[in-house]
Amino acid sequence: MILFREPDLLLDDTKLSPVSRAQNRVGICTACDGDLLSLGYYKQAGRWLVAARCSACSRALLMVYGDDWSWIEDVPLVMAEGEGHAPARASLRVSEVPQERLEVVFTPAEIRDMIAFQEGRPYVRQNLYRARAKLDRFERLFGIRIEL
Ligand SMILES: [Zn+2]
Structure with a gap:
């Protein structure tokens, strides 16, 4: 499972900082046909990773590309934004x-x-x-x- 915590990607316990945080229209949401907007671009092990979120339904995904920007796969992305920067909170049930x-x-x-x-x-x-x-x-x- 890959997490997005603004502006970083968390893969297992590895934190990946963005190469770019440009907001581009990077595709069409397969769930609702809305625009997918990029949240961040990352480079890992010769692959490009683009975190994106649908501007209509908020579905997030991570698009994985090869070194030459050939598309490899889309994988689910879980949003955890905000909370990493929030002050310590009381514990939750x-x-x-x-x-x-x-x-x-x-x-x-x-x-x-x-x-x-x-x-x-x-x-x-x-x-x-x-x-x-x-x-x-x-x-x-x-x-x-x-x-x-
Ligand atoms: Zn959507």
């Missing part, structure tokens, strides 16, 4: 965090058991331990501390 973000770091079983634990329902202890071990990584990526 698991149920208050958007599912899409939880899924970047936690497995479905871990998410289910974190929520079960907070709601006082039965849970698998091992899943909760594993989830707790990932809280720091989640906070680093999204700037959100999950209360667990």
